[in-house]
Amino acid sequence: VQRSRSRDEYTNTAVQPSGQSRRIPTPRRRFFILSMVGVNRTRTLLLMRWSSRLSPRMSAAPTPQQQGIVTDMAARRTDTRDRMIRSAVRLFQRHGYVGTTMLQVVEDSGASRGSIYFHFRGGKEELAREVLDRSRRDVVKLAHRCAERATDPSETVLRLADVLADGMRNSGFVEGCAAATMALEMTPACEVLRAACDGYFVEWQRALSLHFLDAGMPRTRAQVLASVAVSTLEGALILARTSLSTTPLDVAGTELSALVSASLPLGRDRSPKGSEAA
Amino acid sequence: VARQSNTQARMVEAGEQLLSERGYGNVTMIEVVDKAGAPRGSIYYHFPGGKEDLATKVVAKVGEEAVQLVDWVATKTEGPEAFLHLLIERHRKRLERSDFAQGCAMMGIMVNASTQSEPLRAAAADAFSSWINAVAQGLTSKGVQPGVARRAAATFVAGVEGAILVSRTTRSVAPFSLLAGVVPGLLTSGDT
Numbered sequence: 001v002q003r004s005r006s007r008d009e010y011t012n013t014a015v016q017p018s019g020q021s022r023r024i025p026t027p028r029r030r031f032f033i034l035s036m037v038g039v040n041r042t043r044t045l046l047l048m049r050w051s052s053r054l055s056p057r058m059s060a061a062p063t064p065q066q067q068g069i070v071t072d073m074a075a076r077r078t079d080t081r082d083r084m085i086r087s088a089v090r091l092f093q094r095h096g097y098v099g100t101t102m103l104q105v106v107e108d109s110g111a112s113r114g115s116i117y118f119h120f121r122g123g124k125e126e127l128a129r130e131v132l133d134r135s136r137r138d139v140v141k142l143a144h145r146c147a148e149r150a151t152d153p154s155e156t157v158l159r160l161a162d163v164l165a166d167g168m169r170n171s172g173f174v175e176g177c178a179a180a181t182m183a184l185e186m187t188p189a190c191e192v193l194r195a196a197c198d199g200y201f202v203e204w205q206r207a208l209s210l211h212f213l214d215a216g217m218p219r220t221r222a223q224v225l226a227s228v229a230v231s232t233l234e235g236a237l238i239l240a241r242t243s244l245s246t247t248p249l250d251v252a253g254t255e256l257s258a259l260v261s262a263s264l265p266l267g268r269d270r271s272p273k274g275s276e277a278a
Numbered sequence: 279v280a281r282q283s284n285t286q287a288r289m290v291e292a293g294e295q296l297l298s299e300r301g302y303g304n305v306t307m308i309e310v311v312d313k314a315g316a317p318r319g320s321i322y323y324h325f326p327g328g329k330e331d332l333a334t335k336v337v338a339k340v341g342e343e344a345v346q347l348v349d350w351v352a353t354k355t356e357g358p359e360a361f362l363h364l365l366i367e368r369h370r371k372r373l374e375r376s377d378f379a380q381g382c383a384m385m386g387i388m389v390n391a392s393t394q395s396e397p398l399r400a401a402a403a404d405a406f407s408s409w410i411n412a413v414a415q416g417l418t419s420k421g422v423q424p425g426v427a428r429r430a431a432a433t434f435v436a437g438v439e440g441a442i443l444v445s446r447t448t449r450s451v452a453p454f455s456l457l458a459g460v461v462p463g464l465l466t467s468g469d470t
Contacts, residue, residue: 235440
């Protein structure tokens with residue numbers, strides 16, 4: 001009894017109400033057994049998938065206690081996943097897609113090595129898509145936050161450039177834009193990532209153009225300025241990183257802000273900042 | 279000696295193409311020599327410092343060509359607006375010719391090599407600043423105030439690089455024409 005209980009935690013022994021225990025092989029054990037039978041790896045994995053369907057644990061409804069464990073594990077699982085994505089964003093910003101290994105992500109986030117393909121079945125590409133997704137939401141949020149604190153869109157652009165410059169300076173000029181690094185490395189090669197990078201730029205532009213429209217700028221002009229602002233800030237990020245100075249972002253910020261302010265309808269507050277910047 | 283420098287030039291050429299397509303981390307020296315049709319043994323003969331060495335030469339070449347292009351465009355155009363428009367046009371055409379595969383090698387190198395190699399970063403910083411200076415000079419020669427010209431040139435170069443980046447991902451040259459649309463504003467914004 002003592003032995004079977006101690007084995008309990010490791011071998012996934014299901015304790016039956018009757019007191020008898022029946023051992024359900026863990027995936028690892030199942031893999032071992034099947035590989036001993038002498039089938040190759042692919043077939044073993046297929047057989048594993050098939051045999052896991054037969055596993056009684058799968059069909060049996062979980063007890064409330066088990067349920068609790070399951071939700072607890074699910075929470076921990078999303079937490080680990082989240083930490084891994086956050087680490088990956090930073091690492092991709094620094095080293096790019098190719099320069100970042102899954103192992104680095106695991107080490108940086110403090111997750112276990114085995115968790116890589118548990119959380120990201122699709123491997124690095126899936127992780128990269130999550131990174132782009134996260135960065136896209138962050139940059140849209142950033143645009144809205146800058147707009148909320150600004151009195152008019154020209155100030156929004158100025159604030160946006162300031163925040164980007166701060167990020168650059170604080171990281172010691174090594175953390176650029178994750179989407180830009182991936183776009184430059186993977187664009188013709190990987191269609192999935194190209195589309196995700198595309199989404200990043202488009203959403204950012206849309207967020208800005210909404211605020212330009214709100215301030216009464218004509219629609220086409222708002223779209224032109226929003227996309228020029230996004231691409232110029234992206235270019236300025238790379239220049240800043242290269243020159244180890246925030247000057248490119250500061251200059252681009254003030255120039256873009258003056259462009260925006262010149263396109264705002266008269267009668268609105270034509271921001272003294274625009275002329276101050278010039 | 280002529281053939282030697284020829285091989286090296288071909289390798290730099292091939293390196294530029296590959297680096298602008300895929301970035302620094304994604305290119306190996308083997309690919310470069312294969313693309314250049316040079317023997318593999320020639321890698322460390324021509325570039326004792328390996329990839330870093332090659333990339334530094336690519337950066338120097340790209341920077342020089344960018345400045346030459348600016349000077350050439352300056353002689354071909356009258357007025358600051360036409361000058362910037364033609365520059366945008368040239369960069370757009372270059373990207374289109376490669377079917378959005380080749381952007382700017384300098385960007386491809388810098389986007390993740392700046393954390394790896396300080397000499398490379400310094401070389402790229404020099405190249406970018408001489409490019410910006412050339413544009414500023416071109417603008418000044420066309421009657422733009424020096425202060426305005428400098429700011430406009432810095433923004434313009436960032437704008438061109440950004441347009442290359444976004445065009446590649448969206449597979450459309452729209453960012454270039456949009457940039458062209460703000461050129462007049464860029465040149466007057468400093469006066470107000």
